[in-house]
Amino acid sequence: MTLALYVPVASPVHRAPAGLKLALLTGLGAGLFLIERLDVVVGALVAVAVVALAAARLPLRALVAQVRPVWPWLAVLLVFHLVVTDWRTGTLAVTRLLALVLAAAVVTATTRVTALVAVVEWLVRPLGVFGVRPARVGLVIAMTLRFVPLIAERAQRIREAQAARGATGMRLGMLVPLLVQVLRLAATLGEALDARGADAPVSPRDRRAGAPAP
Amino acid sequence: MRWGRRGAEVTAAADLPRTALELQNVSHAYGDRPVLHDVTLTLGESRVGVVGANGSGKSTFARLLNGLVVPSAGTVLVDGLDTRTQLREVRRRVGFVFQDPDAQIVHPTVAEDVEFGLTNLGVPADERARRVEDMLARYGLAGHHDHPAHLLSGGQKQLLAIAGVLVMQPQRVVFDEPTTLLDLANTRRVARVIDELEQHVVVVTHHLDLLTGFDRVLVFEDGRVAADGAPAETLRWYVDRLS
Amino acid sequence: MKSKDLAYVALFAAIVAVLGLVPPVPVPGIPVPITAQTLGVMLAGSVLGARRGGLALLTFLAVVAVGAPLLSGGRGGLAVFVGPSAGYLYSWPIAAFVIGLLTQLTWRRFNLAWALVANLIGGIAVIYAIGIPFTALFGDVSLTAAATGSLAFIPGDLVKAGAASVVAVAVRRAYPVIELPARRPAAAG
Numbered sequence: 001m002t003l004a005l006y007v008p009v010a011s012p013v014h015r016a017p018a019g020l021k022l023a024l025l026t027g028l029g030a031g032l033f034l035i036e037r038l039d040v041v042v043g044a045l046v047a048v049a050v051v052a053l054a055a056a057r058l059p060l061r062a063l064v065a066q067v068r069p070v071w072p073w074l075a076v077l078l079v080f081h082l083v084v085t086d087w088r089t090g091t092l093a094v095t096r097l098l099a100l101v102l103a104a105a106v107v108t109a110t111t112r113v114t115a116l117v118a119v120v121e122w123l124v125r126p127l128g129v130f131g132v133r134p135a136r137v138g139l140v141i142a143m144t145l146r147f148v149p150l151i152a153e154r155a156q157r158i159r160e161a162q163a164a165r166g167a168t169g170m171r172l173g174m175l176v177p178l179l180v181q182v183l184r185l186a187a188t189l190g191e192a193l194d195a196r197g198a199d200a201p202v203s204p205r206d207r208r209a210g211a212p213a214p
Numbered sequence: 215m216r217w218g219r220r221g222a223e224v225t226a227a228a229d230l231p232r233t234a235l236e237l238q239n240v241s242h243a244y245g246d247r248p249v250l251h252d253v254t255l256t257l258g259e260s261r262v263g264v265v266g267a268n269g270s271g272k273s274t275f276a277r278l279l280n281g282l283v284v285p286s287a288g289t290v291l292v293d294g295l296d297t298r299t300q301l302r303e304v305r306r307r308v309g310f311v312f313q314d315p316d317a318q319i320v321h322p323t324v325a326e327d328v329e330f331g332l333t334n335l336g337v338p339a340d341e342r343a344r345r346v347e348d349m350l351a352r353y354g355l356a357g358h359h360d361h362p363a364h365l366l367s368g369g370q371k372q373l374l375a376i377a378g379v380l381v382m383q384p385q386r387v388v389f390d391e392p393t394t395l396l397d398l399a400n401t402r403r404v405a406r407v408i409d410e411l412e413q414h415v416v417v418v419t420h421h422l423d424l425l426t427g428f429d430r431v432l433v434f435e436d437g438r439v440a441a442d443g444a445p446a447e448t449l450r451w452y453v454d455r456l457s
Numbered sequence: 458m459k460s461k462d463l464a465y466v467a468l469f470a471a472i473v474a475v476l477g478l479v480p481p482v483p484v485p486g487i488p489v490p491i492t493a494q495t496l497g498v499m500l501a502g503s504v505l506g507a508r509r510g511g512l513a514l515l516t517f518l519a520v521v522a523v524g525a526p527l528l529s530g531g532r533g534g535l536a537v538f539v540g541p542s543a544g545y546l547y548s549w550p551i552a553a554f555v556i557g558l559l560t561q562l563t564w565r566r567f568n569l570a571w572a573l574v575a576n577l578i579g580g581i582a583v584i585y586a587i588g589i590p591f592t593a594l595f596g597d598v599s600l601t602a603a604a605t606g607s608l609a610f611i612p613g614d615l616v617k618a619g620a621a622s623v624v625a626v627a628v629r630r631a632y633p634v635i636e637l638p639a640r641r642p643a644a645a646g
Contacts, residue, residue: 005534073542104538183632198463
């Protein structure tokens with residue numbers, strides 16, 4: 001699985017374990033919200049930027065692209081604080097969020113999807129007591145990524161079929177046939193999962209222990 | 215009759231009492247809608263074709279053969295294994311190829327999808343990699359290892375779906391209308407793939423020429439077997455009945 | 458969970474993602490253009506029910522977290538989970554679960570009215586109840602200020618709740634996915 005936000009370069013940050021990077025990110029998030037000193041928060045922002053550009057060797061463009069969606073929110077927040085409280089509280093709130101968003105962007109840009117999915121599978125392991133099987137969590141994530149282009153394609157086909165019969169701009173009227181079609185598809189995919197052994201997976205350990213070979 | 219190499223091997227090795235698909239007084243209904251009525255059959259042939267109108271019960275019949283559907287009444291035996299009680303072993307023995315490859319491809323990229331079934335079987339990583347590469351090469355997908363599945367052509371998608379089933383090395387393969395969504399060139403390609411298989415196959419289809427050279431053909435009608443015999447005469451009977 | 462349920466969960470996670478690709482629709486008389494993504498939250502709950510609907514949205518968030526740019530406007534990665542609007546994201550699995558629960562409770566007599574009730578409570582009340590305090594906390598602003606700021610989105614959300622309800626009732630008729638445990642013969646007789 002590969003996605004647009006990963007930036008493939010060789011760096012120590014890229015090589016660091018995904019679990020460690022996520023743990024550091026969580027720690028940074030908690031720390032930043034406990035600290036009320038502007039100089040420390042600005043220092044954190046600078047440190048994250050140095051890690052991003054120097055240690056992880058990420059292009060500035062990739063970072064800006066990930067942080068850009070948050071700009072309008074930060075601008076609104078700063079204006080609000082200038083009007084209601086004071087510039088210091090405003091700068092503190094904005095810098096804090098910017099540091100955190102940038103750090104999150106670094107983790108996303110330096111970690112492969114497969115590694116992050118493995119961390120997700122590891123994180124849900126305690127849920128095993130409720131019958132959650134970690135490997136299935138990875139499978140559902142993979143199926144989601146498989147379904148996205150498929151649904152977009154089916155939607156396009158239904159739009160064309162409706163346009164051919166003179167319907168225009170009927171966005172809502174498209175949803176019902178689309179949903180029924182993809183629900184049928186998902187039901188068959190469920191059967192295919194069973195046919196390919198997903199309902200009774202064998203772990204390599206079981207197999208070595210003498211479960212019948214395929 | 216063509217006895218595949220693999221078929222003969224397995225028969226000897228597994229030392230099973232019977233090597234056939236057997237349906238004993240099988241009836242099935244979805245809720246209160248009956249689809250199959252008291253079907254009894256023994257299929258020992260290497261190549262079996264199944265035809266019939268939409269809703270005649272042939273798709274349900276196909277799903278009975280690897281336990282995707284467990285019959286409401288009666289028994290289905292695969293090489294002597296009951297699909298009701300020995301489901302896991304039956305699934306491992308019988309591969310299933312669906313009509314719509316989009317409903318069968320699970321993973322977003324090609325190699326990952328072929329590997330899926332092997333992971334479920336608990337095959338070790340190095341052997342998985344080797345078997346996946348073999349399959350990709352055999353079905354003309356070697357250059358598409360990390361290719362997104364949705365960018366493949368319709369024919370390539372069906373070949374990927376077939377590769378994902380065959381990589382698990384089943385001893386029998388059931389095809390449910392494998393060429394219905396394909397153009398002529400790809401239909402021929404899939405027909406050749408089926409023809410070259412060593413495994414025993416059951417093919418449900420509307421494309422009658424897919425069944426030339428088969429050992430036996432069944433015609434389903436209203437949930438019953440209306441005709442059963444050699445392909446030439448059975449298909450002639452079926453076509454006459456439609457006209 | 459059966460394999461089919463896993464497929465349904467993945468399907469609706471993907472539907473929410475695809476709705477994020479739909480460009481925002483400006484509607485006359487409504488100050489903020491309508492984005493389609495929360496329509497997906499409502500549909501997940503009202504088509505799949507509580508458990509599968511909630512899991513579908515958790516899956517969606519996991520897929521966004523591992524870096525898929527599937528949030529409306531092509532956003533993704535971990536960065537979106539720490540912004541001032543992140544609370545709205547966290548509310549989605551809960552919203553889908555609540556909508557699903559209300560839908561299941563009224564399933565036998567489910568109609569447009571019940572669908573609206575479920576979507577207004579789960580799809581609007583729950584989302585704002587979680588999103589607004591989060592904005593206040595993360596942006597260091599007062600609750601009232603955060604609530605006032607979100608008022609502009611209410612008209613669009615009302616339109617979406619209506620649309621989701623119409624679609625949910627139609628899908629129930631054509632392809633019902635929610636299955637209630639069969640009534641015991643004693644209760645039926």
